[in-house]
Amino acid sequence: MPQPRKLSSSLETDPAKVNELLVGLPDVTVLGAIRHADDLVELHVQTNASVDGCRSCGSLATLKGWRVVTFVDLPTFGSPVSLHWHKRRWRCPEETCPVGSWTEVDERIAGSRLRLTDRAGRWATVEVGRNGRTVNEVATVLGCDWHTVNDAVLAFGKVLVDHPDRFGAVSALGLDEHLFVKAGERRIQHFVTALVDVEGGQLLDLVPDRKSEAPKRWIEERGAEWRRGVRSGTLDLSATYRSVFDEALPEARLVADKFHVVRHMTAKLDECRRRVQNETLGHRGRKYDPLFRVRRRLSMAAERLDAEGRDKMLGILRAGDPRGDVQAAWWAKEAVRELYEVHDPVLAGQFIDELITDMADRDWPVEVRSMGRTLARWREPIIAWHDLRISNGPTEAMNNLAKRIKRVGFGFRSFANYRIRTLLYAGKPDWSLLPTLSIPG
Numbered sequence: 001m002p003q004p005r006k007l008s009s010s011l012e013t014d015p016a017k018v019n020e021l022l023v024g025l026p027d028v029t030v031l032g033a034i035r036h037a038d039d040l041v042e043l044h045v046q047t048n049a050s051v052d053g054c055r056s057c058g059s060l061a062t063l064k065g066w067r068v069v070t071f072v073d074l075p076t077f078g079s080p081v082s083l084h085w086h087k088r089r090w091r092c093p094e095e096t097c098p099v100g101s102w103t104e105v106d107e108r109i110a111g112s113r114l115r116l117t118d119r120a121g122r123w124a125t126v127e128v129g130r131n132g133r134t135v136n137e138v139a140t141v142l143g144c145d146w147h148t149v150n151d152a153v154l155a156f157g158k159v160l161v162d163h164p165d166r167f168g169a170v171s172a173l174g175l176d177e178h179l180f181v182k183a184g185e186r187r188i189q190h191f192v193t194a195l196v197d198v199e200g201g202q203l204l205d206l207v208p209d210r211k212s213e214a215p216k217r218w219i220e221e222r223g224a225e226w227r228r229g230v231r232s233g234t235l236d237l238s239a240t241y242r243s244v245f246d247e248a249l250p251e252a253r254l255v256a257d258k259f260h261v262v263r264h265m266t267a268k269l270d271e272c273r274r275r276v277q278n279e280t281l282g283h284r285g286r287k288y289d290p291l292f293r294v295r296r297r298l299s300m301a302a303e304r305l306d307a308e309g310r311d312k313m314l315g316i317l318r319a320g321d322p323r324g325d326v327q328a329a330w331w332a333k334e335a336v337r338e339l340y341e342v343h344d345p346v347l348a349g350q351f352i353d354e355l356i357t358d359m360a361d362r363d364w365p366v367e368v369r370s371m372g373r374t375l376a377r378w379r380e381p382i383i384a385w386h387d388l389r390i391s392n393g394p395t396e397a398m399n400n401l402a403k404r405i406k407r408v409g410f411g412f413r414s415f416a417n418y419r420i421r422t423l424l425y426a427g428k429p430d431w432s433l434l435p436t437l438s439i440p441g
């Protein structure tokens with residue numbers, strides 16, 4: 001008989017207590033365990049709650065029997081765990097009481113709606129929602145299916161993202177559209193509108209379309225005080241979002257997002273190039289067509305072209321652009337970019353007015369005149385950038401995060417699920433609240 005080693009008295013050595021300590025569930029007795037051939041550990045427990053009272057009449061309940069309910073729990077020593085909870089069935093002894101019988105509940109172990117234990121559900125929510133792991137990865141670790149994990153992440157996630165303190169006052173609000181899914185055989189495009197705290201870099205919410213109604217309602221639901229705090233609003237060159245701000249936040253100063261302004265001008269240049277291509281050669285761009293060969297140089301920022309690249313571009317343009325339309329559109333696009341190099345707001349105002357007047361000249365190609373009209377229509381929001389220096393940059397960053405979620409959660413069809421997953425990742429929920437929040441029944 002080997003002599004047992006003398007151990008520090010603070011260590012638990014009673015095997016039953018060691019079991020409970022390892023299992024770590026509150027007020028639970030471990031009944032037994034089996035390790036299956038596939039390494040799944042089946043763990044049987046019951047609670048120590050040996051008495052219960054009727055919730056209606058308060059009588060001491062009598063034990064009616066047992067019901068075993070199975071949950072997916074956290075892995076133990078690298079193996080997935082199936083928790084078999086032997087729940088007591090209680091009965092009210094009062095014959096006149098309407099309650100009859102019930103099954104014991106303990107939300108600390110598991111709620112009634114999810115197939116994950118409470119702690120496994122919270123862990124899965126952090127892994128998927130905060131760390132951006134896929135639902136599949138987490139399901140593999142837990143040894144369960146995709147839906148079991150996804151249901152838990154959505155249930156806990158909803159409480160976190162809809163917590164009233166997730167965001168407070170916002171002084172600069174950004175609106176931006178982005179693509180939600182292109183799912184199904186017909187490749188239908190679904191757009192959603194992202195609402196962003198542009199200064200804090202926080203995704204505030206997503207609403208399910210890019211029309212004006214949903215974002216407007218969202219803003220109105222924040223209340224009058226919140227709305228008064230919004231001093232400025234950033235947007236792309238969208239008349240829809242402009243009307244949202246005009247109607248829901250009439251005091252906010254609008255700022256046209258710099259990135260979208262330049263992108264719009266580049267798109268007009270491209271439109272011009274394709275038109276001239278078609279008019280001169282009668283077909284769409286082919287590999288050796290001059291205008292097709294310069295298409296990338298045209299959309300590049302001019303300062304990124306060296307002198308040689310620029311000469312080459314102008315040379316090719318002379319061959320493919322007999323009336324100089326494309327060159328004019330290129331000049332116009334570059335002029336708008338230069339507008340952002342002017343730092344003084346007053347000078348910027350003079351510059352944009354010159355551009356608006358100049359581009360209205362009937363000698364210019366239609367695309368340049370269209371650019372000029374856009375500048376005129378958006379003059380104030382474009383120039384406001386020179387005062388406020390805010391852009392939808394953070395919105396774009398949020399969109400990139402949202403795209404990441406879209407990639408990892410390719411099964412998304414439901415907007416509500418997509419919203420929760422995206423806000424968990426990019427909406428800055430207070431993760432320190434997670435251990436204390438409970439899921440509404």
Ligand SMILES: [Zn+2]
Pocket residue numbers: 054055056057058059092093094097098099100
């Ligand atoms: Zn009763």
